[in-house]
Amino acid sequence: MSTSTRLRLGPLPKTESVKLTFTCPSDLKAELDRYAALHAQTYGEATDALTLIPHMLAAFMARDRGFRKHPVGDRRKTTRSSPSGPTQTAT
DSSP states (O other): OOSSOOOSSOSOOOOOOOOOOOOOOHHHHHHHHHHHHHHHHHHTSOOOHHHHHHHHHHHHHHHOHHHHHSOHHHHTSOEESSTTSOEEOOO
């Protein structure tokens, strides 16, 4: 592990996973790959962007004060797009 470089995203914990697919711009994918390469170099453990993304999102959400202000129950409530429109439920 290199001690000269510290990344905001530290070594990765082992966790249970659920598969999720998303689309991103090619320039973001290139930046994610670059970050993954630097992360692997810094911590001496091979990793890729797909492995890092969930940890990056979790770190982002943990630091989002607006998101943290709302109790957990509020995040799971059903919301309506209009009085007679379809509903969405966070899962």
